[in-house]
Amino acid sequence: MLFQKIQSALISLFIIPVVLPFLFPEALGLSYGPSVAIYLLYAIPIVFIYGTFTSLLSEYISQKTPFRSKRMTSLVFHLIAGWLFVLPYGLMFDPSIFETGVLNFASLLGICSALVFYTVDQLLGHHFNTL
Template sequence: MFFQKIQSALISLFIIPFVLPLFFPYALDLSYGPSVAVYLLYAIPIVFIYGTFTSILSEYISQKTPFRSKRVTYFVFHLIAGWLFVVPYGLLFDPSIFETGIFNLASLLGVSSAFIFYAVDQLLGHHFKTL
């Protein structure tokens, strides 16, 4: 399971920096190339540390849940974890990101990245037959 999560993180790192500037082109006020570089710079530690940890935790929680569809629980937990990543940053370092509400651009970037990580992990899960 841990090996699959590391693989998911590596593959996601090749997808996230190239996809996010396409969906959110004005997020950084940069052109596509520099946006990819900035997203890659920030995505490496976030995806490897936070993404891998929350993916392992969400898989554990989804296996323990009494709900019928464990994949839906796994998916929802991924999206919530992607959204929650922004909350500590906003509370500790930059409270101004919440001026537009709790569903702001930063939280949309987190949810989008979590969705990509989830999709890659599911594709690898089908390959390894883990879920």
């Protein structure tokens, strides 16, 4: 399972920096190419460390839950973890990030990235028949 999560992280690293500038074109105030580079720079450690860990935790929680839909539980956990990623950063380094509310630009980036990671992981799970 860890190998699948690492593969999901690698594939997501090719998708996330390409997709986010399309979804949020004016967010960084840069053109497409530099935006991809910035997103890639930040995505590498976040996806590998935080994304892989939360995805493993999500699988564990969804297998232990009494709900019928394990995939829906995993999806919801992925989205919540993507949204919550901004919370420690905002509390420790930049509280002004919450001036626009809890559903701000950074949390939307986290949610979109978590959705990409979850989708890639589910597709790989179907490919390897681990679901």
